[in-house]
Amino acid sequence: xxxxxxxxxxxxxxxxxxxxxxxxxxxxxxxxxxxxxxxxxxxxxxxxxxxxxxxxxxxxxxxxxxxxxxxxxxxxxxxxxxxxxxxxxxxxxxxxxxxxxxxxxxxxxxxxxxxxxxxxxxxxxxxxxxxxxxxxxxxxxxxxxxxxxxxxxxxxxxxxxxxxxxxxxxxxxxxxxxxxxxxxxxxxxxxxxxxxxxxxxxxxxxxxxxxxxxxxxxxxxxxxxxxxxxxxxxxxxxxxxxxxxxxxxxxxxxxxxxxx
Numbered sequence: 001x002x003x004x005x006x007x008x009x010x011x012x013x014x015x016x017x018x019x020x021x022x023x024x025x026x027x028x029x030x031x032x033x034x035x036x037x038x039x040x041x042x043x044x045x046x047x048x049x050x051x052x053x054x055x056x057x058x059x060x061x062x063x064x065x066x067x068x069x070x071x072x073x074x075x076x077x078x079x080x081x082x083x084x085x086x087x088x089x090x091x092x093x094x095x096x097x098x099x100x101x102x103x104x105x106x107x108x109x110x111x112x113x114x115x116x117x118x119x120x121x122x123x124x125x126x127x128x129x130x131x132x133x134x135x136x137x138x139x140x141x142x143x144x145x146x147x148x149x150x151x152x153x154x155x156x157x158x159x160x161x162x163x164x165x166x167x168x169x170x171x172x173x174x175x176x177x178x179x180x181x182x183x184x185x186x187x188x189x190x191x192x193x194x195x196x197x198x199x200x201x202x203x204x205x206x207x208x209x210x211x212x213x214x215x216x217x218x219x220x221x222x223x224x225x226x227x228x229x230x231x232x233x234x235x236x237x238x239x240x241x242x243x244x245x246x247x248x249x250x251x252x253x254x255x256x257x258x259x260x
Contacts, residue, residue: 002039002056006016010026010158012182015152018106018236020172020242020243021067021240021242022066022067022241022242023064023067023073023195023212023238023241024067024068024069024072024192024193024195025067025068025069025070025072025191025192025193025194025195025196025219026062026067026069026070026194026195026197026198027070027072027073027194027196027197027198027209027210027213027217027237028058028070028071028072028073028197028198028199028200028229029197029198029199029200029201029207029209030051030054030055030073030074030200030205030226030229031071031199031200031201031202031225031226032047032119032200032201032202032225032226032227033047033050033051033225033226033227034047034048034086035047035201035225036050036051036225036226036227036228037050042118044086045085045086045089045090046227047135047226048086048089048090049089049093050227051226051227052093053064054226054227054228054229055072055097055229056101057229057231057234058070058072058229058231058234059105059110059144060142060145060231061141061231061234061235062142063109063110063141063142064207065238066178066190067142067191068142068143068145069143069191069192069195070142070143071115071144071145071147071188071191072144072145072146072147073147073150073207073209074094074147074148075090075094075116075147075148075149075150076129076147076149076150076207076208076209077093077116077120077149077150077151077154077208078151078158078207079229080120080149080209091121091122091125094125094148095125095128095149098125098128098129098132099128100130100138102132102135105132105136105139105144106135106136106139108141109139109140109141109142110139110141110142110143110144110194111136111138111139111141111142111143111144112132112135112136112146113133113143113146113157113211114145114146114147114148115145115146115147115148115150115187115188116147116149116150116151116154116187117149117150117154117158118148118149118229120149121148122151123224127140128150137176143191145188145191145239147209147210151208151209152206152207152208152209152210152211152212152214153208153211155186155187155210155212156186156209156211156212158185158187159182159183159185159186159212160182161194162182162185163177163185169203169233173249174241179198183212186212186213187242188210188213193213193216194213194217195217195218195241196217196218196220196237196238196241197209197210197214197217197218197219197249198220198221198223198234198237199219199220199221199222200222201222201223201224201225201226202221202222202223202225203221206219218241218244218246219238220240220241221238222236
């Protein structure tokens with residue numbers, strides 16, 4: 001009887017809480033190259049070159065942590081206003097990175113996509129972009145999106161133009177237009193919803209980046225300048241993301257109930 005009573009009151013083992021899911025699509029505004037260089041007494045372009053190592057680090061981290069898509073803001077449509085020498089170095093660097101990294105990306109199963117108005121670039125650079133995109137198109141370990149000559153407003157306007165053209169030809173009925181259909185015309189249509197947007201360099205704004213896609217993304221700002229951004233800092237951002245409660249318009253209680 002005592003044995004039965006003892007067994008009946010034996011506490012059950014608590015189940016370990018399931019690990020929070022990490023982000024599937026991460027975007028990064030790579031800010032602070034120029035300031036990093038200036039702090040070292042160097043010209044701004046020195047920082048852009050140093051930032052390439054951080055790009056390699058975040059791509060490596062994304063592959064190792066089951067991130068499906070990584071979008072990097074490399075050159076905005078507003079960056080053409082920067083000093084001519086700096087723009088020239090950025091274009092040269094873009095060329096060099098495509099040449100030096102394409103085979104490595106392909107070997108590691110990374111698909112490269114360039115999102116933005118590539119027609120604004122030199123014809124040889126555009127040809128090289130298309131060549132690398134074609135080479136890596138069947139890779140599935142990670143989709144690496146380089147946002148170049150990109151702006152969030154451009155993306156929305158470009159999608160609206162394409163949609164309007166199809167309405168004009170009768171391919172799409174005006175009554176059928178909704179958020180899902182509009183999204184299919186954006187530059188990230190094939191990608192998972194944006195989960196996490198990181199900005200380095202201490203600024204707290206999104207600078208016309210992925211405006212449509214940021215609707216429910218979690219934002220993470222760090223003072224770390226881009227050339228100092230590495231796997232450890234990336235991990236801190238992901239860890240922060242994992243402890244946030246994503247409500248998507250619901251109350252906290254509703255989210256807890258749905259997860260329960």
